[in-house]
């Protein structure tokens with residue numbers, strides 16, 4: 001009996017793929033065919049596969065390239081190679097680079113089925129293991145990401161896929177969207193969970209200090225270096241180094257970072273020799289790194305190296321449906337931190353009002369607001385009237401009438417009404433209304449159509 005799974009079969013000869021498809025489908029697998037390595041990599045990026053069966057020798061992007069790309073996405077995906085007679089050397093190379101098994105052509109189908117089934121069973125165990133680790137990480141309060149919107153669910157799935165890979169990860173998204181939390185989740189859900197998680201903000205230190213902070217220095221390496229320092233790369237050995245605001249890293253340090261990523265070796269300031277470290281890099285930025293590359297302020301080679309796996313964190317205004325859940329989460333947290341607070345919850349009207357604000361500071365801004373309410377408000381249930389004085393000054397005025405009368409409307413309807421009200425308030429100028437609300441003008445058009 002076979003284990004169910006979705007398999008990607010890669011061969012630049014269509015007939016070979018077709019020949020494999022039937023028996024694999026009969027055995028209960030869902031099979032996708034890719035003709036050539038390039039198509040395979042594109043498909044693996046777009047769709048999660050449970051296993052990949054790949055020809056080794058292909059024109060252009062070959063089997064080893066596919067292996068590398070798939071393992072960069074998720075190092076647990078078993079990749080089984082097929083090689084022509086005489087291609088054993090490259091098959092051995094593939095095994096060294098993490099292939100699960102190789103078959104020499106002509107191979108027996110029952111052999112392929114047997115190994116595939118075994119690989120998938122092992123993968124299923126690994127997936128279960130990850131789920132256990134995630135549950136443990138959440139219990140310990142680490143990586144506790146809140147949100148059930150489609151955007152967040154997509155993010156969780158990507159975190160799951162990427163946590164086990166070795167490749168560097170780039171987190172992109174505006175300030176306060178949870179990039180550090182995601183970096184922690186990647187660490188604590190992956191195989192490095194028992195190793196160190198070290199975070200550094202690249203803007204927090206002047207250039208030379210950042211250099212010795214990251215790479216370490218010998219005693220006397222420069223004036224004032226009265227003690228040797230190991231540096232954060234060495235401290236993060238066996239774990240993850242989170243480089244926040246990587247866009248602001250000085251060019252000279254970017255070159256050094258690239259070298260560490262390429263050969264896994266760091267050299268302390270003032271040292272002759274280097275030492276090997278095993279560190280996974282997770283970098284984050286709220287800036288447009290492509291633009292910084294164009295301006296010559298960020299190295300293109302480092303960008304490509306970091307950009308292999310990129311996770312995009314959506315602004316809070318694009319996942320407003322998570323706001324009620326976040327309010328609940330932060331209320332519980334604020335209460336725990338402020339035991340004397342009387343606040344128990346926010347009224348539905350207050351939550352509905354929060355769900356319509358633009359939130360330029362994203363989740364952090366919402367979290368700070370709830371914390372402020374916990375300290376300042378004296379009642380158990382915070383209503384609209386108590387909320388209003390604490391809203392950020394740039395926030396558009398909340399229209400209490402609409403909110404109070406229609407608090408039982410679905411959030412989407414409420415949002416549409418609020419948008420319509422804001423458009424009127426901006427004299428019919430939708431671009432301006434979109435700006436004030438912190439949303440795209442196309443969202444206004446969409447909501448208008450929905451509202452009819």
Ligand SMILES: Nc1ncnc2c1ncn2[C@@H]1O[C@H](COP(=O)(O)OP(=O)(O)OP(=O)(O)O)[C@@H](O)[C@H]1O
Nearest residue numbers: 145146147174175176177178179180181286363364
């Ligand atoms: N999805 C989420 N669930 C729960 N808390 C969140 C979530 N996203 C962000 N937070 C909280 O919001 C605050 C800001 O998050 P974090 O520091 O991870 O953001 P960031 O994107 O790294 O910001 P910056 O770019 O300014 O460094 C943190 O206190 C974090 O706990």
